[in-house]
Structure formats: C-alpha cells, structure tokens
Amino acid sequence: MSWQARIDRALDERRAASALRSRRxxxxxxxxxxxxxxxxxxxxxxxxxLGLSHHPEVIRAWQTGADRFGVGSGGSGHVSGYTTAHHALEAELADWLGYPRALLFISGFAANQAVIAALTGKYDRIVADKLSHASLLEAASHSPAQLRRFAHNDAAHLRTLLASPLNGQQLVVTEGVFSMDGDSAPLVEIARATREASGWLLVDDAHGIGVTGPGGRGSCHAQGIAPELLIVTFGKGVGVSGAAVLCSEAVADYLLQFARHLIYSTLMPPAQAMALSASLKVINxxxxxxxxxxxxxxxxxxxxxxxxxxxxxxxxxxxxxxxxxxxxxxxxxxxxxxxxxxxxxxxxxxxxxxxxxxxxxxxxxxxxxxxxxxxxxxxxxx
Structure with a gap:
C-alpha cells in the first residue's frame, strides 16, 4: 500500500466512525x-x-521578562538557555511542593515521555492505570520495559500485577485527577501497594496542581503522599504552559544526563518562567x-x-x-x-x-x- 493510500484509508476510517478531529x-x-x-x-x-491566564500580575510578569530577556531562551538549558528566571522558578517549585529538586520541561507530554524513557530498562515493568494520559501510555509502550495496565483506580488489581515475578524494577503510573473522567485516583492505596512491592510511583497531577489540596499544592498533598516522581503541568490550573518534574537530588542529576527531551529541546522562554512565578504567588x-x-x-x-x-x-x-x-x-x-x-x-x-x-x-x-x-x-x- 502506498503512502497516499495508507493516509487516505486512515482518514476514511475516521470519517466513517464520526471520529475525525478538526481544529476551529x-x-x-x-x-x-x-x-x-x-x-x-x-x-x-x-x-x-483558576482563570489565571488573564491575571494582570501574570501578564505583567511576562511583559517584564520579555523586556529583560527577550521572547525566547535561545537554546537548550544545557547550552545557554538556563537563566536566573528558570533557576528561581525551579527553586520555588521544589520549596512549594516539598521536594529536593524540580526540573522544567517545555510541556507535560515531554516531561512524561522523558522520565519514562530515561528511567526504565528492558527488565523493568511499568504498571499504569488503564486510563492514564496518552503521553504516559505511549511512553510506556515505547520503552523497553514491560507494560501492564491495572483497572482504573483499582488498587487491588494493581497489587496483583505487582506481585508477578520480575527481575528488574517496577514503576507505577497514574494521574492525580483524570483528564477525561475528572475523578481522582486513590493515591494512598496506590502508594501503599507500590511501596509494599518496593516500586516507585509516578503521579501526573496536571489537572490537580493549583486547584486541589492545601494551598493548591495538588492531589498528592491533598491525600498526604509524596511519590518518588511528581509531574506538574502549567497549562491548566496555573494558567500558562510548560511542566516540571519534582524528584530527589539523585534523580534530577540523572535526568540532566539522560532525559533526551530535556537535553535536546529549547528551554521555555525566561519571560514564561517569570509569568509562572507570578502565577504561583497568586495560587499561594x-x-x-x-x-x-x-x-x-x-x-x-x-x-x-x-x-x-x-x-x-x-x-x-x-x-x-x-x-x-x-x-x-x-x-x-x-x-x-x-x-x-x-x-x-x-x-x-x-x-x-x-x-x-x-x-x-x-x-x-x-x-x-x-x-x-x-x-x-x-x-x-x-
């Protein structure tokens, strides 16, 4: 089948199912x-x-940042793009969410892909909630690790999958608030099951950060847990765009060496980092x-x-x-x-x-x- 025939067939199938996407x-x-x-x-x-995308203080901070730094970062953070604005925002995020380190990413999709790709190997297992975001499931399916999915928000099923023999490590993946159903994960039960299996827990709290928990610190703070990997994005409750990974010192240093989405992408504009700092101040x-x-x-x-x-x-x-x-x-x-x-x-x-x-x-x-x-x-x- 030719390239064009393959494309035409895929589009025809989407049209026939009333599933063709379009932009307005x-x-x-x-x-x-x-x-x-x-x-x-x-x-x-x-x-x-929270309606922060039009907040005057957030807008003013971006404008001030653009006047000071210009409208782009000019490169990867590993080359010349990592400015005082980025450094300050990472420190603010780590302090706010109670982690040793925070690393900025251009998007939540990139952060999820980078962490899973960098951390997992062929002898490992990823156990993900079946309704996890596409960025998480795609990263898991493309990784060398074995992927298993547990029934949505079902900690008992998670335990069963974690109990299966394995030579490597186990990474449990879930969202804090699910993007399509709006329900919250039972993070306490999931964290307990993960800990009992000596695994690590990754929580993508894109739809919880800024909105839920004490001071808007998100789903994990609301339920009193601290996953090894917390991913927060800034295009929802924070009102801007971008993302960050919250983690230990060692994991941060590791990701700086091996997270290709971080190493080979232009960092977010410094003006954006300043706008994000202003948004966090409002949230707090x-x-x-x-x-x-x-x-x-x-x-x-x-x-x-x-x-x-x-x-x-x-x-x-x-x-x-x-x-x-x-x-x-x-x-x-x-x-x-x-x-x-x-x-x-x-x-x-x-x-x-x-x-x-x-x-x-x-x-x-x-x-x-x-x-x-x-x-x-x-x-x-x-």
Missing part, C-alpha cells in the same frame, strides 16, 4: 468567553481552572484560595442542576457521557448554537462507546453562566 480557529479561547467569527460563546472547554495567596472556593461553589451548583446526567466527578472536569459519536457531535453543535462552547470528545481519546461532552468549569465563570448551561442542556434533553 478562535480569536480568544482561554477565558470566560470564547470568540469566533465575531460571535461570543460562554467557554466551557478551557482548562484554565488569599486570592488563590478565593478562586478555589469560587470554583468549588460553581462545581457544586452545576452538579446539583445536572443531577445524574454527569459522572461522579468532584473536579472542574464534568463529563456528560453520550455514548454515540454522532450524537455527541450534534449535542455539542446544539450547545454552540445556544452560545455555550463545549467540545465533544470521542474515541480513541476515550474508550469506544463513551463519547462525551467534556464540560469544564473555571473560576472565571459566574453563577449565571452555569445556570445558562444547565438551561441549554435541559432544552437539548427535551
């Missing part, structure tokens, strides 16, 4: 409102959970606490109105499972026609038969926004 050009898409073709939509698809402040409280109130308001139509998620991610791909697309379009921007998520991002509307709430929303969304959903049901 928007004028602005991170805040309370999304604008497209001159129309305004209330935005229920943003991961900017009384204002940050107020934003988390407001978000929690909006989540409660939505859940009371939605009832059994949504899953048991207590997070900002509120999935409405539709099942059929076509129906999910039609429902998303119905909502857009009514001024509510909600995205339909379909396989292979989620398991077959679980197409859904992934509704996300943020501290930028107001009560009337939630009430309007509920009203439109009621109309759609009728």
């Amino acid at each position: 050009v928007v004028e602005q898409g991170a805040g309370r409102y999304l604008f497209q073709d001159g129309k305004r939509f209330c935005n229920f698809s943003s991961n900017d959970y 402040s009384g204002e940050g606490e107020q934003r988390r409280e407001k978000l929690a109130a909006l989540i409660g308001r939505f859940r009371r109105g939605a009832g059994t139509r949504v899953t048991a998620s207590q997070s900002a991610i509120q999935p409405l499972i539709v099942g059929d791909n076509d129906r999910a697309l039609r429902l998303a379009e119905w909502l857009r026609q009514a001024g509510c921007w909600v995205t339909a998520i379909r396989p292979p991002t989620v398991p077959p038969g679980t197409a859904r509307l992934r509704i996300t709430l943020t501290a930028a929303h107001e009560e009337q926004d939630v009430d309007r969304l509920l009203e439109v959903l009621d109309d759609a049901g009728e």
